[in-house]
Amino acid sequence: MEEHTAARHKSGGETKQHFVDALLTSKEKYELSEVTIIGLLWDMIHAGIDTTIISIEWAMVELIKNPRVQQKAQEELDRAIGYERVMTESDFPNLPYLRCVVKEAERLHPPLPLMLPHKANSNVKIGGYDIPKGSIVHVNVWAMGRDPKIWKNPTEFRPERFLEEDVDMKGHDFRLLPFGAGRRVCPGAQLGINLMTSMLGHLLHHFSWSLPEGVKSEEIDMSGNPGIMSFMRTPLQAVAKLRLPAHL
Numbered sequence: 131m132e133e134h135t136a137a138r139h140k141s142g143g144e145t146k147q148h149f150v151d152a153l154l155t156s157k158e159k160y161e162l163s164e165v166t167i168i169g170l171l172w173d174m175i176h177a178g179i180d181t182t183i184i185s186i187e188w189a190m191v192e193l194i195k196n197p198r199v200q201q202k203a204q205e206e207l208d209r210a211i212g213y214e215r216v217m218t219e220s221d222f223p224n225l226p227y228l229r230c231v232v233k234e235a236e237r238l239h240p241p242l243p244l245m246l247p248h249k250a251n252s253n254v255k256i257g258g259y260d261i262p263k264g265s266i267v268h269v270n271v272w273a274m275g276r277d278p279k280i281w282k283n284p285t286e287f288r289p290e291r292f293l294e295e296d297v298d299m300k301g302h303d304f305r306l307l308p309f310g311a312g313r314r315v316c317p318g319a320q321l322g323i324n325l326m327t328s329m330l331g332h333l334l335h336h337f338s339w340s341l342p343e344g345v346k347s348e349e350i351d352m353s354g355n356p357g358i359m360s361f362m363r364t365p366l367q368a369v370a371k372l373r374l375p376a377h378l
């Protein structure tokens with residue numbers, strides 16, 4: 131905070147287009163204290179880090195349990211990038227299968243399975259049910275992602291389903307809502323998707339992933355920790371084998 135405030139003074143109040151600066155610019159208008167600004171920054175850090183880490187761990191376990199999918203994603207990375215350089219964000223448009231892997235992981239393993247609690251601010255009727263004003267409402271996006279009425283073979287990890295039918299996951303298609311929807315939709319959704327695409331892309335391009343010797347796929351504990359954020363109950367243990375030249 132001190133560094134940012136000092137930099138603003140030095141530049142004569144000229145603003146950079148980033149989050150800290152936006153908050154400092156709005157400080158007077160919204161009567162934001164320094165403590166509030168620091169609290170908001172921590173909120174963003176907490177909301178952005180755990181959700182992304184959890185999503186990556188679940189995606190990796192599915193890629194290890196499904197070597198066909200892992201190999202197909204790696205073939206796509208090899209075709210689009212080759213073996214002489216590392217992936218960058220500008221490669222994303224050429225990696226449609228990898229982007230479907232991200233989506234499929236979010237369908238089966240949304241890190242916030244019940245989203246965040248919402249409060250009805252008036253009496254509403256949804257799907258024939260009366261929701262009285264003041265009720266706390268949870269939306270079970272985990273169950274929606276596995277509903278056999280919506281998804282064919284719902285428990286199968288098959289990213290191809292999204293090549294066959296493109297389904298939005300940023301709050302516009304109510305079949306898939308890992309980031310929520312509406313006024314309180316996740317403001318970091320696109321950043322979260324980009325982070326996942328980047329991390330999974332690097333992990334798969336650089337390494338092949340398997341289970342430690344002697345561990346069978348069906349022995350992996352696929353249960354999640356109870357709570358708002360659903361980490362894997364038993365942390366994943368995996369073995370990485372280098373695929374790219376070590377200097378990369």
Ligand code: HEM
Binds near residue numbers: 173174179181314323
């Ligand atoms: C894969 C990654 C992520 C997932 C799955 C995710 C999911 C969610 C969900 C389900 C909500 C609640 C939406 C609702 O109740 O309607 C939420 C809220 C939020 N997320 Fe994310 N998120 C992710 C990444 C991020 C990132 C990277 C940031 C910021 C850097 C972020 C910041 C927030 C904030 C600040 C809220 C609260 C918004 C509000 O209450 O108005 N999230 N997220």
